[in-house]
Amino acid sequence: MSEMTQTASSEARPYHHGDLSRALVEAARRILETEGPAALSLRAVAREAGVSPAAPYHHFKDKGELLDAVAHEGWAALDAALGEARAKAVDSKERMTSLGVAYVCFARDNPALYRVMYDCSRDKDALPEQMKEEGAYCQVRNTIDERSGGTATPLDLELATIAAWCAGHGLAEMISFKQFDPLKEALGGEEAFLRAVFEHLGMFAKLDQA
Amino acid sequence: MSEMTQTASSEARPYHHGDLSRALVEAARRILETEGPAALSLRAVAREAGVSPAAPYHHFKDKGELLDAVAHEGWAALDAALGEARAKAVDSKERMTSLGVAYVCFARDNPALYRVMYDCSRDKDALPEQMKEEGAYCQVRNTIDERSGGTATPLDLELATIAAWCAGHGLAEMISFKQFDPLKEALGGEEAFLRAVFEHLGMFAKLDQA
DNA sequence: CACCGATCTAAACGACGTCAAGATAATCTT
DNA sequence: AAGATTATCTTGACGTCGTTTAGATCGGTG
Incomplete structure (x- = not known):
């Protein structure tokens, strides 16, 4: 199962995240609360979740679909x-x-x-x-x-x-x-x-x- | 005085526009009506008005100020x-x-x-x-x-x-x-x-x- | 006419959304 | 258990964006 919700600062993450969809949505909400809607870029979400900018595309068609979630x-x-x-x-x-x-x-x-x-x-x-x-x-x-x-x-x-x-x-x-x-x-x-x-x-x- | 409201396709415009502030606001409204808010970039407005991407900065502090207008x-x-x-x-x-x-x-x-x-x-x-x-x-x-x-x-x-x-x-x-x-x-x-x-x-x- | 400030362009920077190729790991097949 | 398949992630790239800096062009003032 998945470990802790993990930010970019955590120790080395396994290559496969385990539950990235969920982690991305949580990262997005974290950014929304702390930095507001203007700071909510796909890249920032990926950064916050500790993955590459392209990783979200394996779980969401595009930025809009992540926001839908x-x-x-x-x-x-x-x-x-x-x-x-x-x-x-x-x-x-x-x-x-x-x-x-x-x-x-x-x-x-x-x-x-x-x-x-x-x-x-x-x-x-x-x-x-x-x-x-x-x-x-x-x-x-x-x-x-x-x-x-x-x-x-x-x-x-x-x-x-x-x-x-x-x-x-x-x-x-x-x-x-x-x-x-x-x-x-x-x-x-x-x-x-x-x-x-x-x-x-x-x-x-x-x-x-x- | 200013000539016609002019789009990118017009004949050569004098180096100095005459009334670029107004032209930019009008270009922005034109884009809003025809292509919607998502297409309203500063560069698109400048393009529509027939000037370089940096020209608007001599009339508005930033994109926000143009939108304010x-x-x-x-x-x-x-x-x-x-x-x-x-x-x-x-x-x-x-x-x-x-x-x-x-x-x-x-x-x-x-x-x-x-x-x-x-x-x-x-x-x-x-x-x-x-x-x-x-x-x-x-x-x-x-x-x-x-x-x-x-x-x-x-x-x-x-x-x-x-x-x-x-x-x-x-x-x-x-x-x-x-x-x-x-x-x-x-x-x-x-x-x-x-x-x-x-x-x-x-x-x-x-x-x-x- | 020479100058000066206002106006515009050209070129560049970093950040963005997105995609194509390749690397890696979990799973399935036999 | 070994190999093949598939899902997942990374790297690197493309074009667009907002913005800045440096230089070109022009209108008006001395």
Whole structure:
């Protein structure tokens, strides 16, 4: 089996790595966290994993495919984060806001990973299949459905899910702009700011009045 | 003065271009529209403008500064688009939705430019100054203020503006995913889809009930 | 007219993504 | 167990990129 996850500084590695695919993805995530998306070159990933620049091509068709793998892990992590938030909130009314806050916090805490996730999606003009089957998107839809007491029509449910997703993503992209720092302070912290914006969105006005 | 906007194929250009800054920005926009953001290299821009790869450095500190100039024009174009939409809508209730639709349509019709606009903002962790003074952001705030009859507190007004902006941006980024194509058809077109989502956002529930 | 600063070119550097050839090791066949 | 096959990794190369340095060219000022 594979030894430790190994960086370039380790002792001599056997000629065959053992599990280079995995090591490359982990190296990529390490670079993303420490140096940001701009530093994420294929060569840098290979360097970090301690292999030659051409080695990754035996495991991924090209750079894009490696990033796809990274993005896949990102979506899985987001799924998990939303799942936790959903489980914690007891009140159905509050659960939706918690979900939104959790989404934005994930993006804030993993900005580079979040960027890669959407960059990959854009290249394929589609959100990952992963989301369709019990992924993050479904969690949002289920939470909304639950909140509406199951009375929402499929169309309304889908529209509400899209609306919520867009609001979350939009806020996730805005939250890092320092423009809003004074406002965050005035409201007593970032999470309070998030909750205030979500409240203003009143994303479920239509469902509530039904 | 400057001759025609000139591509690489034109007849011999004088050694000094005349207005290379402008020509470079225009060349960049041309490349963005025809070949997309991935093809937008400094060298390609210089090629398109018919100058050497080093020429741009006498007008812009680096590639980022050229993109800043492109982004600046993008924000101006967005301002104009929102201004038009705002002027057309007579009903105060409808005006807000029209503004949102216009925003998303701008992003859909100028996807590469829209991307450059936000990429530049991210590099500076701030939306452009441009927006602060009668720019797009102010137009949204003014429209919201107008709608609330001027009764909204400054805090509520700011939060509502942020909420609306996030919703618009989020929807703008999602609209291109083909995931939602069936839904668009079901609703009878893309604009109908946009309006439906905006309606579901009920972005002004809080202001309306006041 | 001579000069000077602004503008452009030519040539080079290192880093990048990618590919073709060859080396090495694990696995399969007999 | 020995040889053949296949998967994996390295070396070296190609073209492109952003950027810098040195030199060529030109417009305007004395």
